[in-house]
Amino acid sequence: MTTTKRSIAVLAFVSVLLSGCTSVPKQAFNKAANQDVRKIAVLKTPSSGEFLVQNLGHPGLGFGLIGGLVAAADMESKSKAFTAKMNGLSFDPAKEFNEELIAELRALKYEVKMVEPSRPQPAMLESYENLDPEVDAYVDSVMNWSGYFTASPTSNYIPAMRTIVRMVKRKGSEIAYQELISYGYELRGGQAINVAADGKYAFASFDDLTKNPEMAMEGMRKGIPLLVKQVVRDLSN
Numbered sequence: 001m002t003t004t005k006r007s008i009a010v011l012a013f014v015s016v017l018l019s020g021c022t023s024v025p026k027q028a029f030n031k032a033a034n035q036d037v038r039k040i041a042v043l044k045t046p047s048s049g050e051f052l053v054q055n056l057g058h059p060g061l062g063f064g065l066i067g068g069l070v071a072a073a074d075m076e077s078k079s080k081a082f083t084a085k086m087n088g089l090s091f092d093p094a095k096e097f098n099e100e101l102i103a104e105l106r107a108l109k110y111e112v113k114m115v116e117p118s119r120p121q122p123a124m125l126e127s128y129e130n131l132d133p134e135v136d137a138y139v140d141s142v143m144n145w146s147g148y149f150t151a152s153p154t155s156n157y158i159p160a161m162r163t164i165v166r167m168v169k170r171k172g173s174e175i176a177y178q179e180l181i182s183y184g185y186e187l188r189g190g191q192a193i194n195v196a197a198d199g200k201y202a203f204a205s206f207d208d209l210t211k212n213p214e215m216a217m218e219g220m221r222k223g224i225p226l227l228v229k230q231v232v233r234d235l236s237n
Helices: 003-018 064-088 093-107 208-212 213-221 223-235
Strands: 038-045 052-055 111-115 136-152 160-171 176-184 193-195
Touching: 038 093, 052 064, 064 093, 064 136, 064 176, 064 208, 064 213, 093 111, 093 136, 093 223, 136 213, 160 213, 160 223, 193 223, 208 213, 213 223
Parallel strands: 038 111, 038 136, 052 136, 176 193
Antiparallel strands: 136 160, 160 176
């Protein structure tokens, strides 16, 4: 992919963020109506290996296509540099999310196993047929993004993570639960439940962010159990 095409792709992604994001239909979990769910297969969350650095108030976004491409190229460059830092620390948010989720579901007395389905793309599965005949339900999840977002050139960069979690009953493929949950930077669109990040993980500039990779990683890592705790609270009702 050429640099221009990559920049257009980044610009399209930013446009989606600024427009409020796609809303995810919510389904509250009814514990009383799902007493038959005891065995769960947690589907491995796909990992992109990328960490986003987004300035949603980048000056270039106010100057048409050319300005937008300049902004997108700048954010892409920062994302690549930050991704290299995080990959150098072997940080895998999706893997850690899965591990935390499995542990918490077991604490709720579910019998849990991990299943790695074939995914044509890093998105929620469209079909759950023939995955595992021995479980009562599947828990599917994707991380839309992990990284740091800022609202403007003079605002702090703060952690940003967002996940979609869904429970699908094996028999009948009924969606028993579905929620959109974010951590840190709050985007109003999409109607996500937002969990705040500790203010100590705010960075005044991109230079500060990249000069403190361990602290930056910790800022994201702290959000993983908070995201999972929200799922556990939902499934306890």
